[in-house]
Amino acid sequence: MSNVYDFEVKDRFGNAVSLADYKGKVLLIVNTATGCGFTPHYDPLEAMYKEFKDQGFEILDFPCNQFADQAPGSDDEIHEFCTLKFGTEFPQFAKIDVNGETADPLFAYLGTEKPFNGFGKGLKNAALNKFAAANNKKYGNKTYIGWNFTKFLIDREGNVIARFEPTVDMAEVKKAVEAAL
16 A cells, blocks of 8 residues: 555445545544543544644544443444534544454554554653553554554645654644644
């Protein structure tokens, strides 16, 4: 695969969607969960979406239940939660796996292009490193994503230009999105 436009994913209704449909846009691809300590990231994500969508920006939301079962609902239940609690309007796709033998090919590609390098310094981040390492041990060399709300920034040509772990301040993510636009 040469870039993200080569991938096809499923929308929350099970329909195939080619990422080539997003050619020419700056994308932020995120694996999410509704019951995670990082779930409040939906607020700044939606704010960014509203601010930048008219400039060719899209957020692609992929719920995942592989991290401590923090996205247990159906696609409809997850969508309802996100729209009612956070007012999300950006596209939400079918729930997927991002690690292991059943990892969605898009996330295997993203994680290979920009590998996980830890959650950063500090006591809280060190604790998350330990918890994630224990959770992800079962995926071995097919562990592409460290935790929920990992974000990948894609340029207008479909290239992966940055990876942001959930511990990265959302202001830093926004700054990178602005630079890519």
